[in-house]
Every structure is written in structure tokens, then in C-alpha cells.
Amino acid sequence: MKVSENLSGIKQRVEESARRSGRQAEDVKIIAVTKYVTTARAQEAIEAGILHLGENRAEGLNEKYEAIGEAAAWHFIGSLQTRKVKSIIDKVDYIHSLDRESLAKEINRRAEKTVRCFIQVNVSGEESKHGLPPQEVIPFIQSLHPYEKIQVCGLMTMAPLTEEKSVLRACFRKLALCREEVKALNLPYAPCNELSMGMSNDFELAVEEGATMIRIGTALVGE
Numbered sequence: 001m002k003v004s005e006n007l008s009g010i011k012q013r014v015e016e017s018a019r020r021s022g023r024q025a026e027d028v029k030i031i032a033v034t035k036y037v038t039t040a041r042a043q044e045a046i047e048a049g050i051l052h053l054g055e056n057r058a059e060g061l062n063e064k065y066e067a068i069g070e071a072a073a074w075h076f077i078g079s080l081q082t083r084k085v086k087s088i089i090d091k092v093d094y095i096h097s098l099d100r101e102s103l104a105k106e107i108n109r110r111a112e113k114t115v116r117c118f119i120q121v122n123v124s125g126e127e128s129k130h131g132l133p134p135q136e137v138i139p140f141i142q143s144l145h146p147y148e149k150i151q152v153c154g155l156m157t158m159a160p161l162t163e164e165k166s167v168l169r170a171c172f173r174k175l176a177l178c179r180e181e182v183k184a185l186n187l188p189y190a191p192c193n194e195l196s197m198g199m200s201n202d203f204e205l206a207v208e209e210g211a212t213m214i215r216i217g218t219a220l221v222g223e
């Protein structure tokens with residue numbers, strides 16, 4: 001399938017989910033996750049009108065950035081090793097996986113300007129998942145105060161691998177509640193307006209529960 005055909009189907013489903021929950025589809029950004037596909041396929045996504053690309057490895061991001069550069073906004077969505085920060089920091093617009101102070105420190109040390117970061121939250125508590133447990137999110141964000149180049153733009157989660165809608169919905173809802181708690185702190189460096197949640201199999205529920213960025217790989221550009 002062409003990316004453009006996949007994209008129009010996804011946009012329609014986003015619109016329907018937004019309508020069901022009294023939201024605007026324009027408030028949901030679609031990130032094309034290109035980690036499984038070639039640079040040519042990522043370029044096809046740009047030509048189809050995609051503005052945001054997501055990669056989960058520094059190597060993949062660097063390779064595609066070389067060809068695509070500033071034609072897209074770049075999202076680092078995978079767990080990020082501290083020693084890889086240097087190689088991506090001047091290319092990425094968003095990091096979706098901030099989950100420890102040592103990483104914050106390295107981002108702060110290497111960045112030339114403000115970096116928008118999502119705190120990754122392990123809502124479901126599955127051991128295999130990265131991210132902070134919900135109760136540690138606020139203390140962690142408070143600990144980021146000294147790192148003046150970090151802006152906490154939002155929270156990110158990966159839902160558990162299940163078809164059970166009630167489980168998925170509860171996960172997204174919990175992340176949205178957590179965001180409200182962060183916003184209530186009114187920290188200048190943590191506006192926390194964004195919710196990065198929803199992938200190929202669960203983005204409609206995520207949009208219904210308030211996602212502002214959905215990360216779509218398989219259903220958009222393929223495996």
C-alpha cells in the first residue's frame with residue numbers, strides 16, 4: 001500500500017475518534033514511525049504530507065536524517081542510551097523517552113538549545129517496559145529543575161500488548177490524569193501539554209482519551 005492511502009485511512013479514523021470525544025482532529029499530530037522501513041519509504045511519507053518522523057535507534061535516525069534533514073520534525077521514541085545522546089541531540093526536535101536523571105544531565109550537557117522531552121511512564125507496570133511508575137513522575141520532574149535546557153513538553157506511554165479495550169483505555173486515561181497533576185504544579189519548565197500515546201493497534205482509543213501525538217509505524221509505513 002502507498003503511504004498516502006494508509007495516511008488517508010488513518011486520518012479518517014483519527015477524525016472519527018476526535019468527533020466521538022468532542023476533540024479536534026487538528027489537535028492530534030501523526031508521527032510516522034519509520035524504524036522498520038527504508039529511507040525511501042520515509043521520504044514517501046514526507047511526500048504524502050507527513051511532518052513528523054519517529055525513530056527508536058540513533059543509527060536509524062542519523063541515516064534517515066542525512067537524506068531528509070529539516071524536511072521533517074524528528075522524534076526520538078526509543079530508550080536512549082546516555083552515550084548516544086551526543087550523536088542525535090542536534091537533530092531531534094523531541095525526545096519521548098526521558099526516564100532518568102543521568103539521561104537528563106547528559107541531554108543538558110550536550111544540547112545547544114532547549115530540548116522538548118516527554119517523560120516516559122510505565123503505566124501498566126509490566127516489567128518489560130521502560131519508563132517510570134506513575135507515582136515517581138512528579139518527584140522526577142521536580143528533580144529536573146537544574147537542567148535548564150530541558151523542557152518537559154508532555155508524558156509518553158506504551159500501552160500493554162492486548163486487544164482488551166478496557167485495559168487500553170484505563171492505561172491512556174491514567175496517563176492523562178498524570179498529566180493534569182503535572183500541569184497543576186505550574187512549573188515553568190514543565191508545561192506538559194502533550195500526551196504521546198497510541199500506536200497502530202490502539203490509536204483510536206488513545207485519541208478518545210486525549211492523545212496529542214500518536215506514533216504509527218506498521219499501519220502507516222509498514223513493517
Ligand SMILES: *Cc1c(COP(=O)(O)O)cnc(C)c1O
Nearest residue numbers: 033056077199200215216217218
Ligand atoms: C515501534 C514503535 C511504535 C510504532 O509501533 P506500530 O505498532 O508499528 O505502530 C510506536 N512507539 C514506539 C515507542 C515504538 O517503539
